[in-house]
Amino acid sequence: MMGIRIAASAQRLALSADKYGKWKMVLQVTAISAILLNNAPFSLFTSFPVGQTLLYGALVMTVYSGYNYIKNNYLLLQLGH
Numbered sequence: 001m002m003g004i005r006i007a008a009s010a011q012r013l014a015l016s017a018d019k020y021g022k023w024k025m026v027l028q029v030t031a032i033s034a035i036l037l038n039n040a041p042f043s044l045f046t047s048f049p050v051g052q053t054l055l056y057g058a059l060v061m062t063v064y065s066g067y068n069y070i071k072n073n074y075l076l077l078q079l080g081h
Contacts, residue, residue, distance in 0.1 A: 001066065004073060015073050020065035027058035 008015045034042060034051030042050040 001069060004070065008073070008076075013076065015069075015076075018065070018068065018072070020061065020068050024058060024061040024065045027054055027061050031055040031058050 005015055031051055031054035034040070034054060037051075039049065039051050042048070
């Protein structure tokens with residue numbers, strides 16, 4: 001993603017994050033927080049590994065948001081040449 005942003009910057013284009021990138025960040029922060037807190041406060045209600053499950057969700061969202069970012073901005077970068 002950094003390479004795409006650098007290429008866009010060279011063409012004086014600003015590429016902003018979309019909603020999928022923002023949801024990815026929320027999932028990552030929530031998952032890492034739950035894992036660092038040893039699954040608290042979820043461990044009060046269940047023994048299910050909520051932090052690890054959220055981390056897998058963040059992985060899926062990372063792949064999807066990266067694909068979506070490239071798909072939406074690839075043509076924009078190509079038109080700048």
